[in-house]
Amino acid sequence: MQLNITEHDDIVKISVAEERMDAHNSGDLKEQMLQLFDDGKCNLIIDLSQVRFIDSSGLGALVSGFKNASARDGNLKLCCLQPQVQSMFELTRLHRVFEIFTNHDEALESF
Amino acid sequence: MSKRVEVDITIPNQTKYLGMIGRIGESMAYSLKSYNGNRRELAYHLNLVLTEALANVINHANNCDPDKEIKISISASDKDLIIKVFDQGEGFDIEALAKLKASTGDEGGRGIQIIYKLMDQVRYFRQDNENILEMTKYPQ
Numbered sequence: 001m002q003l004n005i006t007e008h009d010d011i012v013k014i015s016v017a018e019e020r021m022d023a024h025n026s027g028d029l030k031e032q033m034l035q036l037f038d039d040g041k042c043n044l045i046i047d048l049s050q051v052r053f054i055d056s057s058g059l060g061a062l063v064s065g066f067k068n069a070s071a072r073d074g075n076l077k078l079c080c081l082q083p084q085v086q087s088m089f090e091l092t093r094l095h096r097v098f099e100i101f102t103n104h105d106e107a108l109e110s111f
Numbered sequence: 112m113s114k115r116v117e118v119d120i121t122i123p124n125q126t127k128y129l130g131m132i133g134r135i136g137e138s139m140a141y142s143l144k145s146y147n148g149n150r151r152e153l154a155y156h157l158n159l160v161l162t163e164a165l166a167n168v169i170n171h172a173n174n175c176d177p178d179k180e181i182k183i184s185i186s187a188s189d190k191d192l193i194i195k196v197f198d199q200g201e202g203f204d205i206e207a208l209a210k211l212k213a214s215t216g217d218e219g220g221r222g223i224q225i226i227y228k229l230m231d232q233v234r235y236f237r238q239d240n241e242n243i244l245e246m247t248k249y250p251q
Contacts, residue, residue, distance in 0.1 A: 020133075023166035024126035053133070053155070055162045056221035064218045084155050091228060092221055 001028035011111055012036055013104060015047040021058035029058075033065040033076075042074025045107045049080035054088050066098060075099075079107040116142045117186035124169050124179040132165060132183060133158035136194070142187035145250040153248070156229040157194070161185075163222040164196040164244050172200025172242070189250070196244045205235040205244070 002017035014032065018025060033044065044065060048054075062078070069076040079101040081089070089095040101107040118135065122128040140146075140154035165181060173179040182197040208223045227233055232247040 020130050022126070022129050022133075022162055023170070024129050053158060053162075055129075055159060055166065056219070056225055057166060059221060060218040063216065067216065067218075084152075087152075088159075091225065097216070 001025035023057040026061040042072040115188040172198035
């Protein structure tokens with residue numbers, strides 16, 4: 001999975017540069033987030049602007065990151081969801097768990 | 112009367128083929144001619160249920176063995192669109208799984224619930240020494 005990482009003070013933004021986030025590649029995101037947590041970086045923004053398709057494994061990877069960030073007094077927030085991806089969060093009611101922002105500036109300012 | 116369009120596919124038991132099969136499912140959404148709902152949404156949903164069903168077989172029924180294979184059948188007519196995914200595993204109680212509500216904090220356990228939410232009829236049964244997950248969508 002192609003992931004682009006940028007840091008803004010103590011906040012790390014991970015941009016998922018893939019059209020699909022599924023059982024084939026979402027483990028890569030999970031591992032990347034665990035590496036960041038090990039490095040003490042616990043405030044994450046996941047930019048999903050390029051993701052057109054997400055399945056339950058992709059959602060599971062994000063839930064894993066959210067739980068790990070919260071357990072370390074950090075947070076994981078999402079931004080830039082395409083409509084079909086947004087609908088998946090609503091279908092699974094995960095939109096009640098995550099803070100979801102329309103752009104990454106809003107997500108950054110929310111920390 | 113239009114004819115039924117049917118596609119039979121066999122893929123290796125590997126997640127790298129999920130995208131390819133999902134795209135075929137999206138294309139088949141346009142073969143359900145009498146569908147009156149949002150066709151782009153239907154295409155996305157077929158991609159999703161195929162992805163969920165195949166990932167389930169790859170990881171559970173076939174224990175991630177890359178040398179095994181999975182058979183898939185997708186057929187569409189004016190009356191319905193039927194997806195069948197075959198496995199040679201031990202099988203499982205799909206209705207019990209469907210009734211389990213994944214808590215919002217759970218990392219897994221959403222695949223089967225998603226399939227039930229998006230398809231009109233779901234059956235999982237044993238036939239000729241294999242299990243068949245049959246997922247049907249009717250025109251709205």
